[in-house]
Amino acid sequence: MATEALIQAKGLDKIYPVGDQQFYALSQVDFTLGAGEFTGLVGPSGSGKTTLLNLVGVLDQPSHGDLEVFGRSAARLSAQEAASLRAQSIGFIFQSYNLLPVYTVFENVELPLLLLGHPASQRRKWVAEALEWVGMSEKSRERPSRLSGGQAQRVAIARAMVKRPSLVLADEPTANLDSENSHLILSTLAKINRETGASFLFSTHDPKVIGYLRRQVSLKDGRIESDRWLGEPGQTKG
Amino acid sequence: MIFQLALKNLWAGRLRTWLNLLVLSLTLGTMIFIQALMEGTLEQMLKARMAEEVGGGQLWFGPYDPLDPLSLEKANGPLPPEVALAVDRGEATVVLALFGTAYPQGRMTSVVLKGINPNQSVLALSFAPLAQAPPSVALPVMVGERMAKQLSLAVGDRFTLLWRAQAGAFDALEVQLVGLFSTQVPSMDQGQLWFRLEDLQRMNGTAGQASLVVFRHHPPASQGVWTAKSPETLMQDSIEMMATKSAGNRLFYLLLLMLSLLAVFDSQALAVFRRRKEVGTLMALGFSNQKILALFLAEGMGLGLLASLLTLAWGWPLAGYLVREGLDFGVSGDSYGMALSSRFYPAFSAQMVLESFGIVNLLVSLVSFLPLRKITGLSPADAIRGNWL
Ligand SMILES: Nc1ncnc2c1ncn2[C@@H]1O[C@H](COP(=O)(O)OP(=O)(O)O)[C@@H](O)[C@H]1O
Ligand SMILES: [Mg+2]
Numbered sequence: 337m338a339t340e341a342l343i344q345a346k347g348l349d350k351i352y353p354v355g356d357q358q359f360y361a362l363s364q365v366d367f368t369l370g371a372g373e374f375t376g377l378v379g380p381s382g383s384g385k386t387t388l389l390n391l392v393g394v395l396d397q398p399s400h401g402d403l404e405v406f407g408r409s410a411a412r413l414s415a416q417e418a419a420s421l422r423a424q425s426i427g428f429i430f431q432s433y434n435l436l437p438v439y440t441v442f443e444n445v446e447l448p449l450l451l452l453g454h455p456a457s458q459r460r461k462w463v464a465e466a467l468e469w470v471g472m473s474e475k476s477r478e479r480p481s482r483l484s485g486g487q488a489q490r491v492a493i494a495r496a497m498v499k500r501p502s503l504v505l506a507d508e509p510t511a512n513l514d515s516e517n518s519h520l521i522l523s524t525l526a527k528i529n530r531e532t533g534a535s536f537l538f539s540t541h542d543p544k545v546i547g548y549l550r551r552q553v554s555l556k557d558g559r560i561e562s563d564r565w566l567g568e569p570g571q572t573k574g
Numbered sequence: 575m576i577f578q579l580a581l582k583n584l585w586a587g588r589l590r591t592w593l594n595l596l597v598l599s600l601t602l603g604t605m606i607f608i609q610a611l612m613e614g615t616l617e618q619m620l621k622a623r624m625a626e627e628v629g630g631g632q633l634w635f636g637p638y639d640p641l642d643p644l645s646l647e648k649a650n651g652p653l654p655p656e657v658a659l660a661v662d663r664g665e666a667t668v669v670l671a672l673f674g675t676a677y678p679q680g681r682m683t684s685v686v687l688k689g690i691n692p693n694q695s696v697l698a699l700s701f702a703p704l705a706q707a708p709p710s711v712a713l714p715v716m717v718g719e720r721m722a723k724q725l726s727l728a729v730g731d732r733f734t735l736l737w738r739a740q741a742g743a744f745d746a747l748e749v750q751l752v753g754l755f756s757t758q759v760p761s762m763d764q765g766q767l768w769f770r771l772e773d774l775q776r777m778n779g780t781a782g783q784a785s786l787v788v789f790r791h792h793p794p795a796s797q798g799v800w801t802a803k804s805p806e807t808l809m810q811d812s813i814e815m816m817a818t819k820s821a822g823n824r825l826f827y828l829l830l831l832m833l834s835l836l837a838v839f840d841s842q843a844l845a846v847f848r849r850r851k852e853v854g855t856l857m858a859l860g861f862s863n864q865k866i867l868a869l870f871l872a873e874g875m876g877l878g879l880l881a882s883l884l885t886l887a888w889g890w891p892l893a894g895y896l897v898r899e900g901l902d903f904g905v906s907g908d909s910y911g912m913a914l915s916s917r918f919y920p921a922f923s924a925q926m927v928l929e930s931f932g933i934v935n936l937l938v939s940l941v942s943f944l945p946l947r948k949i950t951g952l953s954p955a956d957a958i959r960g961n962w963l
Binding site for chain 2: 386387390395397415418419420421422423424426428430434436438439443447448450451495
């Protein structure tokens with residue numbers, strides 16, 4: 337199914353010093369992610385899901401092992417290069433949305449394009465499109481504080497997608513949402529995945545999310561327990 | 575882009591931004607005002623001294639030294655011919671200075687006797703009462719108001735004067751106070767008795783001689799025993815005193831600056847703490863650490879710039895008013911031992927304004943930036959998790 341690998345990891349360790357002990361948040365992780373996937377890292381809290389997402393998103397460096405992101409060795413990226421890789425190719429979605437409170441919905445979504453230096457006309461067009469995808473066009477002038485959780489997460493999705501990244505990392509995107517909003521978010525993401533071909537990597541222990549996944553990578557105590565392909569994603573509600 | 579975002583952040587900071595702006599603007603205004611007051615005071619002082627004491631410059635007879643009364647005995651001589659001509663033309667006026675002792679109301683006090691042409695117009699002091707004294711007054715004298723107060727003298731009072739004439743013999747005479755003059759320059763007043771030039775020359779037996787010549791404009795170059803003194807040399811003491819005072823004031827406003835910067839630092843540090851999740855988010859969005867630093871630096875610069883504009887907005891009209899109307903501190907300049915009227919007129923200059931703006935902008939940027947130094951070494955993952963304080 338996955339032909340072209342976006343992420344290739346072999347023998348990843350992530351060690352945190354805890355007191356004078358070494359704590360293995362990840363241990364001997366082998367992991368590959370191809371284009372267009374809709375894959376979840378599934379496991380209980382503390383199993384290392386966020387840690388692995390952070391490595392994949394070049395927000396952090398592994399302690400040992402080889403990690404290639406978009407064909408480039410993560411270890412050899414400077415902080416600057418990592419930042420620009422994120423800016424160009426990776427979208428992030430967080431559990432608590434992380435919208436910037438100061439900016440309007442429009443400005444929040446526009447920010448990644450500003451950073452990439454796109455001209456204003458293109459920014460307007462792409463932001464409008466992204467807000468359309470998530471059904472938030474009406475709210476483009478609102479501040480995040482006036483949005484419900486589900487609306488905020490949809491704006492966050494628009495912000496992640498607006499630059500059309502080939503990889504989207506979503507860290508427990510439904511953990512703060514009720515069931516209805518969770519399904520709305522998930523079906524939106526599934527639709528975007530089909531339409532844009534962007535590869536999605538979730539971290540989750542939410543069964544609702546698991547129902548949408550095409551591939552489930554189970555983590556426990558920093559190790560991959562299983563890695564299996566599932567059937568087609570579940571039907572959206574409503 | 576960064577500056578645009580920074581301004582947006584400042585705007586969104588609302589209360590915090592306004593408080594910082596207010597503190598900074600008040601500091602800026604105070605800094606500039608203190609400098610302007612010092613500058614204006616100095617200008618006022620120098621102007622008063624030029625008008626009432628030093629003129630456009632002076633020629634001093636060789637041994638003349640106003641700080642050494644004993645020098646006065648020999649400190650007068652005939653004028654060079656061209657200087658005499660200038661005096662005749664009204665471009666200069668001469669002063670003869672002698673040393674003596676006065677006994678007003680039986681008390682004894684050392685005085686400098688000064689002879690001046692009562693009709694002179696080189697100095698902006700009026701000695702007309704000397705000229706107008708009736709012949710019945712044997713030896714008319716004038717003093718400044720400070721001196722009159724100090725010696726408890728009133729117009730019409732008589733007192734005895736003892737002095738040593740050129741010939742070497744002590745002589746005693748009765749003098750009568752015929753008028754007072756008011757001057758901003760204490761050295762024209764305190765310890766000085768002013769006579770008609772001819773009277774003093776006659777008493778001393780040195781007709782046509784003088785100790786110094788005050789010029790309306792520039793004095794001629796030194797010639798022979800006559801030494802030219804520029805206004806700058808003559809007023810060096812005032813200039814130095816003001817320099818010392820401004821140094822003291824600079825210390826004061828540096829302190830003020832430190833305090834307001836502390837406030838800004840505090841609020842920025844707090845903001846960085848509150849905004850650490852935002853910083854993590856920006857990192858995830860692909861902002862490099864440098865860009866985030868630049869953003870906060872730009873916020874600091876924006877703050878400084880806005881504070882400058884705000885200061886201009888309220889400071890400009892206020893400065894205009896103060897320059898026009900002056901400022902009454904309710905103390906006369908004499909309380910500082912300076913030649914001042916009781917109204918102070920600040921003098922503003924573009925240089926002091928720009929300098930203050932420059933200093934404040936630089937420091938505010940620095941101070942906004944300092945709380946963020948940690949970011950440079952921070953892994954984005956830690957920033958997002960909030961593991962960094
Ligand atoms: N900066 C850190 N320092 C020490 N331990 C950490 C740090 N970050 C994460 N951990 C630990 O690593 C383990 C895995 O964390 P995480 O990847 O966040 O788990 P998950 O996302 O699956 O809940 C946890 O036990 C967590 O406490
Ligand atoms: Mg997690």
